[in-house]
Amino acid sequence: MKITNICCIGAGYVGGPTMAIIAQKCPDIKVTVVDLNEDRIAKWNDTDVNNIPIYEPGLSEVVAEARGRNLFFSTEVDKAIDEAQMIFISVNTPTKTYGSGKGMAADLKYIELCARQIARVSKQDKIVVEKSTLPVRTASAIKNILHNTGNGVQFQILSNPEFLAEGTAVEDLLAPDRVLIGGDTTEEGQSAIKSLVDVYSRWVPSERILTTNVWSSELSKLTANAFLAQRVSSINAMSELCEKTGADVSEVAKAIGMDSRIGSKFLKASVGFGGSCFQKDILNLVYIAKTYGLNEVADYWEQVIIMNDHQKRRFSKNIVATLYNTVADKKITFLGWAFKKDTNDTRESAAIYVADDLVFEQAKIAVYDPKVSHKQMLSDLNYLETRTKEENDKFVSSFEDPYEACKEAHAIAVLTEWDEFNEYDWQRIYDSMLKPAFVFDGRNLLDGKKLQAIGFHYQEIGS
Numbered sequence: 372m373k374i375t376n377i378c379c380i381g382a383g384y385v386g387g388p389t390m391a392i393i394a395q396k397c398p399d400i401k402v403t404v405v406d407l408n409e410d411r412i413a414k415w416n417d418t419d420v421n422n423i424p425i426y427e428p429g430l431s432e433v434v435a436e437a438r439g440r441n442l443f444f445s446t447e448v449d450k451a452i453d454e455a456q457m458i459f460i461s462v463n464t465p466t467k468t469y470g471s472g473k474g475m476a477a478d479l480k481y482i483e484l485c486a487r488q489i490a491r492v493s494k495q496d497k498i499v500v501e502k503s504t505l506p507v508r509t510a511s512a513i514k515n516i517l518h519n520t521g522n523g524v525q526f527q528i529l530s531n532p533e534f535l536a537e538g539t540a541v542e543d544l545l546a547p548d549r550v551l552i553g554g555d556t557t558e559e560g561q562s563a564i565k566s567l568v569d570v571y572s573r574w575v576p577s578e579r580i581l582t583t584n585v586w587s588s589e590l591s592k593l594t595a596n597a598f599l600a601q602r603v604s605s606i607n608a609m610s611e612l613c614e615k616t617g618a619d620v621s622e623v624a625k626a627i628g629m630d631s632r633i634g635s636k637f638l639k640a641s642v643g644f645g646g647s648c649f650q651k652d653i654l655n656l657v658y659i660a661k662t663y664g665l666n667e668v669a670d671y672w673e674q675v676i677i678m679n680d681h682q683k684r685r686f687s688k689n690i691v692a693t694l695y696n697t698v699a700d701k702k703i704t705f706l707g708w709a710f711k712k713d714t715n716d717t718r719e720s721a722a723i724y725v726a727d728d729l730v731f732e733q734a735k736i737a738v739y740d741p742k743v744s745h746k747q748m749l750s751d752l753n754y755l756e757t758r759t760k761e762e763n764d765k766f767v768s769s770f771e772d773p774y775e776a777c778k779e780a781h782a783i784a785v786l787t788e789w790d791e792f793n794e795y796d797w798q799r800i801y802d803s804m805l806k807p808a809f810v811f812d813g814r815n816l817l818d819g820k821k822l823q824a825i826g827f828h829y830q831e832i833g834s
């Protein structure tokens with residue numbers, strides 16, 4: 372089937388950028404992104420394209436080019452489903468916070484709602500593409516719902532996991548390492564796969580488009596994220612050993628990264644990985660393994676998460692210990708709140724957990740992040756439900772200006788690797804702080820030698 376009309380359910384970090392690029396590259400395909408969240412859709416439609424709800428380098432330019440031409444954002448979910456030949460599901464799949472599998476299994480209620488909605492609305496045959504990261508065998512659940520509640524309409528389900536990383540979404544979408552498409556081995560399944568391959572072929576070389584069965588595709592996504600997260604936990608485990616032995620974790624990372632079998636990427640020691648995928652996907656993997664009684668497999672992967680939690684906690688403990696075992700009423704400045712640079716996404720960001728630990732010790736946290744709002748920071752902390760909203764309000768403030776944020780602070784903690792932090796006038800920052808002044812570089816980002824020359828007491832992950 373030649374595709375001329377695509378709908379995407381979910382206008383978030385995955386659906387928004389992915390559809391913007393498809394629309395840019397395929398001007399003859401009408402792409403409609405729908406979401407229940409009216410506020411989010413209004414922002415996508417804001418006449419000032421800089422106000423779109425997701426910050427990604429290069430994204431506003433792509434949206435400016437395609438929006439109104441063949442890219443549309445709307446809250447009319449039913450209408451868009453009805454008109455489309457191909458429907459992408461890009462809704463969120465958070466970890467369950469209740470019931471069986473709580474804290475581990477993916478909560479599929481949004482997916483199921485989507486499937487039911489598609490089944491109710493559809494009058495013609497459609498291809499449904501799962502884009503959200505889903506646990507293995509979700510496609511069969513979607514298929515069951517579609518085929519048993521529908522009105523004789525035929526659906527083909529494809530799995531097309533997203534490998535874009537936030538902060539580089541546009542680059543990753545324009546030149547992906549690979550595009551993975553899983554579908555049924557039947558003739559109809561293969562023909563659906565071809566329809567989607569034809570969309571990507573407009574800009575992705577064919578040798579980079581990989582087709583598999585549905586389960587391989589679903590499991591590959593979880594596996595890729597588990598392997599990447601495992602590298603971060605592995606180097607973070609070494610960072611603690613380096614601190615004890617006098618080795619330098621950046622030197623160790625460089626030395627092992629030059630081994631072509633190991634490779635140099637994803638070896639940056641940090642205060643811990645965050646983001647919406649790593650933890651969730653590994654927990655999913657652990658849950659699936661446990662479901663099949665594979666306890667050793669489950670424990671093996673769970674250790675990646677345990678290491679990550681340890682790294683975050685270790686960082687806050689180090690701050691308290693260094694500041695003479697008391698941080699009560701001390702101003703501690705956070706540079707960065709987002710889970711990585713070049714994004715306004717804060718899901719599972721290490722900063723949230725470090726702040727939580729320090730507020731527990733009654734420290735006053737002053738945050739500067741170039742893209743994250745004060746409201747978002749407080750909502751992240753409140754979500755943990757460790758204390759009342761009023762208390763979080765009292766202990767956490769945020770600043771528009773980094774120099775103001777650092778003024779009269781006892782210590783600075785670098786939680787996100789924003790490039791601009793390296794360009795600051797650190798002498799000026801030092802002069803405005805209480806002495807002795809400390810920097811805890813959780814991202815191994817700043818030039819430690821220079822800071823020490825200025826007079827800072829300086830600690831970094833792995834030093």
Ligand code: UDX
Nearest residue numbers: 533534535536537637638639641644645646648710711
């Ligand atoms: C990840 C995968 O990379 C992507 O392919 C998948 O589709 C979604 O999940 P993302 O969560 O956007 O992408 O960010 P990523 O760049 O993978 O970083 C995840 C976390 O690991 C961040 O908090 C980052 O700061 C941290 N990290 C990464 C390190 O601490 N050290 C590293 O060397 C690399």
Ligand code: ADP
Nearest residue numbers: 381382383384385386406407408462463481485
């Ligand atoms: P991701 O990082 O996976 O893109 P987000 O949370 O940023 O996750 O985006 C998911 C979006 O999906 C949210 O904006 C949410 O409002 C939307 N959504 C969830 N369920 C539905 C639904 N049934 N219909 C339409 N939109 C939905």
